[in-house]
Amino acid sequence: MSEILLRLAQAEAAAHTRFGASGTVARFGPLVAVASGQRLPIDTAWHDGTGAPADDDWAAFEAFCAAQEQPATLNLLSHAAPALLPDLNGRGYGLDSVLHAFAHDLASPAPAPGWPEHSGWPVHEEPDPNRWADLAAQGFGPGTETIMRLVAGVPGTRRFVATVEGAEAGTGGYATEAGVAALHGAATRPEFRGRGVQAALLAFRLAQAAREGADLASVFVTPGSGSERNVVRAGFGLAGLRLTFTRRG
Structure with missing residues (x-):
């Protein structure tokens, strides 16, 4: 590791x-x-x-x-x-x-059995960084608007939105450096939590990063959080600590 x-x-x-x-x-x-x-x-x-x-x-x-x-x-x-x-x-x-620092070998994906469940929600790329940032801040909570706008505007950032029954429900992004797709910006609006929004965004981003030539994906998550459970089910392995x-x- x-x-x-x-x-x-x-x-x-x-x-x-x-x-x-x-x-x-x-x-x-x-x-x-x-x-x-x-x-x-x-x-x-x-x-x-x-x-x-x-x-x-x-x-x-x-x-x-x-x-x-x-x-x-x-x-x-x-x-x-x-x-x-x-x-x-x-x-x-x-x-x-x-x-916790997690990594995923994109050359040989190995998600957990049954994953992703309920992750058929549509995902699209959002070209407007401010629109994406405002939506992400709704998921992260008050006070995060400035940092999300900064993150959204960084060169090389790919911004994605999942929709549930036509409503924008959650965000996720990544940026690739030296073959490593660093996933970030995972946020779900409170009223859509527990419906597989982040599973859809994870699956979409992993596939997209692999198509672009990345061979490794990474993500940092809070130990014991729902985000950690999601990435483990998506096939990420614990690599170490940040x-x-x-x-x-």
Whole structure:
């Protein structure tokens, strides 16, 4: 699994630079940092999985964050944690959150028996990023409108909508980097939950990404969530953890 995690880390770090159109991007050794100027969840660094930053890299990254008036926050995958933990502990970083990192080999899909159930809902690509973002925010909840508009407008993002009996019910997107289709933006409007909307979006995106030449799909989900159950049933396997650290003080 460490080889898969390295691919995911490198793809995520490279994809992180796409937010540069809406802010500032800087690289500090294996760290790729973004500042949007809007205090959004993307205002972090991604570790590309290739080793520990040098002392100068850490110092420059922290100075960058201070200049941007944002916390020094870093995302990394679990295979890289042993090499980085001494520096993280020594420099005062604390663990903020943990997500499960899942991967799916698109060359040999193996969904669980009976999947997808009730996933025959139509799915279409949404050309208007603002329309997609507004619909996604209805699923994610109040306060997510700005980040969803930013995500929707990132170059290379594919945006999809599932409809239930003619009504727009849920969203899902992905972007491909180095053969890895990173799935994101999975949200269902509250009144349509429990009706297979995300199963339809998962099936459609996996097939679409494979047709486009991606050989691996990835997704990060909250442990024990409904999203995790959906991706497991869709044939994803647990590859590791996504760990988010923030410097205290």
